[in-house]
Amino acid sequence: MRELIDRARRHDPAAQRALFEMHKDRLAAQIQRMTGSPAAVDDLVQEVFIAAFRNLEGFRGESSLPTWLYRIGLNQSRKWWDSDRRRRRREQLAGERSNNHATATPHEDLELREHHEQLYDALGSLPAKLREAFVARAIEGMSLQEASEALSLPISTVSYRTRRAEELLCAALGVESGRSNGKAGDR
Amino acid sequence: MSERDDVQVDPALARFVEAARTQAIAGTCVTAESVQAGLEHSRRRSHSQRTMWLSAAIAIAASVVVVALLSPLWSQDGEGERPGPERGTDAPERQRVSLGEGSHQVEVTREPGEPAVPLYIELPGRTLELVEGRASIEVSGDEVAVRLHTGVAAWIAVDGRRTQIEVEQVSLDELAPEPAPDPAAELAREADRLLAAGEREQAIETLHRLVEQHPHASQSRAAILDLARLLATLEREREARCAYELYLERWPDSSVSAEVRAQLARLRPAKCSGLAPR
Numbered sequence: 001m002r003e004l005i006d007r008a009r010r011h012d013p014a015a016q017r018a019l020f021e022m023h024k025d026r027l028a029a030q031i032q033r034m035t036g037s038p039a040a041v042d043d044l045v046q047e048v049f050i051a052a053f054r055n056l057e058g059f060r061g062e063s064s065l066p067t068w069l070y071r072i073g074l075n076q077s078r079k080w081w082d083s084d085r086r087r088r089r090r091e092q093l094a095g096e097r098s099n100n101h102a103t104a105t106p107h108e109d110l111e112l113r114e115h116h117e118q119l120y121d122a123l124g125s126l127p128a129k130l131r132e133a134f135v136a137r138a139i140e141g142m143s144l145q146e147a148s149e150a151l152s153l154p155i156s157t158v159s160y161r162t163r164r165a166e167e168l169l170c171a172a173l174g175v176e177s178g179r180s181n182g183k184a185g186d187r
Numbered sequence: 188m189s190e191r192d193d194v195q196v197d198p199a200l201a202r203f204v205e206a207a208r209t210q211a212i213a214g215t216c217v218t219a220e221s222v223q224a225g226l227e228h229s230r231r232r233s234h235s236q237r238t239m240w241l242s243a244a245i246a247i248a249a250s251v252v253v254v255a256l257l258s259p260l261w262s263q264d265g266e267g268e269r270p271g272p273e274r275g276t277d278a279p280e281r282q283r284v285s286l287g288e289g290s291h292q293v294e295v296t297r298e299p300g301e302p303a304v305p306l307y308i309e310l311p312g313r314t315l316e317l318v319e320g321r322a323s324i325e326v327s328g329d330e331v332a333v334r335l336h337t338g339v340a341a342w343i344a345v346d347g348r349r350t351q352i353e354v355e356q357v358s359l360d361e362l363a364p365e366p367a368p369d370p371a372a373e374l375a376r377e378a379d380r381l382l383a384a385g386e387r388e389q390a391i392e393t394l395h396r397l398v399e400q401h402p403h404a405s406q407s408r409a410a411i412l413d414l415a416r417l418l419a420t421l422e423r424e425r426e427a428r429c430a431y432e433l434y435l436e437r438w439p440d441s442s443v444s445a446e447v448r449a450q451l452a453r454l455r456p457a458k459c460s461g462l463a464p465r
C-alpha cells in the first residue's frame with residue numbers, strides 16, 4: 001500500500017487507478033450516507049478523488065488512507081450541503097414524490113423513505129459540525145475512537161456534538177427525546 | 188473517561204436512523220479515467236491561473252517602476268507627489284493621515300475667510316476626504332464605518348470616484364455592502380410555509396408568482412416541480428402538464444428530466460402558454 005501511494009504521488013496513472021478501485025465503493029456509500037442523496041454521489045466521489053490525488057503529498061500516513069479520504073469527503077459534502085442544497089433537495093424530492101404518485105409502494109418501504117427524507121431534511125438544518133458528528137456516529141456506526149480520528153476531534157467533542165445534534169434533530173423532527181437526561185454533555 | 192464503542196442513538200430517532208442506515212446504496216458510475224481527466228483539467232487550470240497572476244504581478248511591478256521613474260517630472264518643485272483631486276496652483280498643501288484599528292474622532296476646522304484645507308484619511312481600500320467638520324471613524328480589519336456628525340466629507344475610491352457622505356448617516360465601507368433583499372427567496376420561503384401548513388391553494392398561487400416573476404431565480408426551478416406535483420394531486424392535470432412542460436423547456440437536460448417526461452405521459456393532454464392551459 002505504501003508503495004502504491006508513493007507511486008500515485010508521482011502521478012503514476014496505474015497506481016492512481018488501483019487506489020481508486022480499492023476505495024471508490026466504500027467512499028460512495030459514505031458520501032451517500034453523508035448527504036442522503038444518491039444523485040450527489042458521482043459528482044462528489046469524483047471531486048474527492050481529484051482532490052486526494054492533487055494533495056497526496058499532504059498525506060503523511062498518520063491516519064489510514066480511508067480515514068483521509070473520509071475527511072476529504074466531509075469537506076466536499078459540506079460544500080454540497082452549503083451550495084444549492086435547498087434547490088437540489090426540493091427538486092429531488094419533488095421529482096421523487098411525483099414519480100411515486102402513480103406507483104403502488106409497499107407501505108413499509110414508503111415509511112422508510114419518508115423517514116429517510118425527513119431525517120436528511122433535518123440534517124440539512126444542522127450546523128455542519130454537528131451534522132458530521134451525528135452521521136459518523138449514528139449512521140456510519142463509527143466508534144468514538146474511529147469518529148475522533150475521522151473528524152480530527154477529541155473524543156469528548158465528538159460525544160458532545162453527537163448529543164447536541166440529537167437534541168436539535170428531535171426538535172426539527174417534532175419528536176420527544178427518549179433519553180432520561182435531555183442535557184447535552186460528555187458522558 | 189470511558190470510551191463507548193456501542194452507538195446508543197436517542198430512541199426517538201431510532202426509526203429515522205434505521206432508515207438512513209438501511210438506505211439502498213446506489214454505488215458510483217465514476218471511472219478512474221474520468222477522475223484522471225478531471226485531475227488533468229484541474230492541473231491545467233491551476234497552471235493558467237498561476238501564469239495569469241504572474242503576468243499581473245509583472246505588469247504591476249513594471250508600472251510601479253515607470254511611476255517611480257516619471258514622478259520627478261510631475262512635481263513642480265522636483266519632489267515626488269501622488270496625483271489626486273484637482274487643485275489650484277496656490278491651493279494649500281494637502282494633509283494626509285492613516286488610521287489603524289480602533290475608534291477615532293477626527294475634526295477639521297476652518298478659520299472664517301480662510302480656504303478649506305481638506306484632511307485625507309487613508310483607510311483600508313479607500314480614502315476619506317474630510318473638508319471640514321467632525322467625524323467618528325471605526326476601523327476593524329478591512330471594514331470601516333464613518334459617521335459624519337457635521338461638515339462636508341466624501342469617499343474617494345482608488346479610481347478617483349467621489350461619493351459624498353451625508354451628515355449623521357453611518358457610511359459603511361462599500362467593500363461589505365448590505366445584501367439586497369431577495370424577493371424570489373422570500374416567495375420560496377412563503378410557499379414552504381404554506382405547504383407545511385397544508386394551505387395548498389395559497390401555496391399554488393405563491394409558487395405561480397415565484398415562477399412567473401422570477402423565471403431565472405434558482406428557487407424557480409424547484410418551485411415549478413412543486414407546483415406541478417401539487418396541481419396533479421388536486422387533479423388539475425392540464426395545469427400540471429403545463430408546469431412540467433415549462434420545466435422541460437427551461438431545463439431540458441436536468442437530472443430529473445426523464446422523471447418529468449414520465450409524469451407528463453400520465454397526464455391529460457393540453458396546449459399550454461407558459462403555466463396556463465390554452
